[in-house]
Amino acid sequence: MSNIRVIIAGPRGKMGKAAVQMVESDNQLELVACIDRKYNGLSLKDIEGLPSLDAQVYTDARECMSEQDADVLVELTTPENGYVHTRLALEHNIRPVVGTTGFTQEQLDELRKMCEDKGIGAVIAPNFAIGAVLMMQFSKWAAKHMPQVEIIEKHHDQKLDAPSGTALKTAQLIQDVREKQQQGHADEKETLQGARGADVDGMKIHSVRLPGLVAHQEVIFGGHGQTLTIKHDSYNRESFMSGVKLASEKVMGLQTLVYGLEHLLD
């Protein structure tokens, strides 16, 4: 089987660096170029702190995708740029594997339509860590039996989007199996705005941002005289890399957009 030719967007970021390393050490994936905000025309090996790889760096994503014969774009930048890069990739028949979070539902719908019109695949996964995918699936199951639930997500303080993509995806999965409902006292009032967190159909999401954290989530279910907590912790960015690898391989066989890594697991 021939190599899967990969472009990474955001190679100097926390996730991007881990992805460059993962691709470098993988036999099937081959890094052909990177999209960065700086260092146009340099090779990755000329940039301090990055592996000694001969992949060209572009600041212009369109130019990168036009010049390079790539199969997959691994997108790990910011919500605004990530959306633009994902669209461009589809326009160039390059399959996007998107870790970037913070896309709106309209953007996701639009990208899904583009995939369907073109008949090519894309993977957008709010969380590539297998443990987080299981946490979401277990939460969906638990919500059928314990529908009163709140989500606490905790991340490093450099994170741009709140709530996290994982928390939103968890809430969507729970929404699929439970009726919208009032949680807490019917007459409860916030005396300090935001005290009860964000609201998805009565389900509260609380976002914590602190240095020292990586990516953590607790889903707490309450019932009569009992609570159940389903908790996941990512302690480093390597925790996401087996998911990025799996998605980069599986996207080659897809004809539509897949939202969530769970759809790629056996």
Ligand SMILES: NC(=O)C1=CN([C@@H]2O[C@H](COP(=O)(O)OP(=O)(O)OC[C@H]3O[C@@H](n4cnc5c(N)ncnc54)[C@H](O)[C@@H]3O)[C@@H](O)[C@H]2O)C=CC1
């Ligand atoms: N799906 C998942 O499993 C995970 C997703 N994420 C998401 O991945 C994204 C990146 O996260 P981090 O690496 O922690 O952020 P980061 O801030 O460390 O890295 C982002 C990088 O993108 C670069 N960048 C920004 N605009 C760019 C542009 N126009 N072209 C090229 N590069 C550009 C920045 O220079 C920076 O190096 C975030 O949206 C985050 O939520 C993070 C961890 C896991």
Ligand SMILES: O=C(O)C1=N[C@H](C(=O)O)C[C@H](O)C1
């Ligand atoms: O920004 C991060 O770090 C992470 N972002 C993703 C999210 O928003 O859920 C995945 C993981 O939680 C790490």
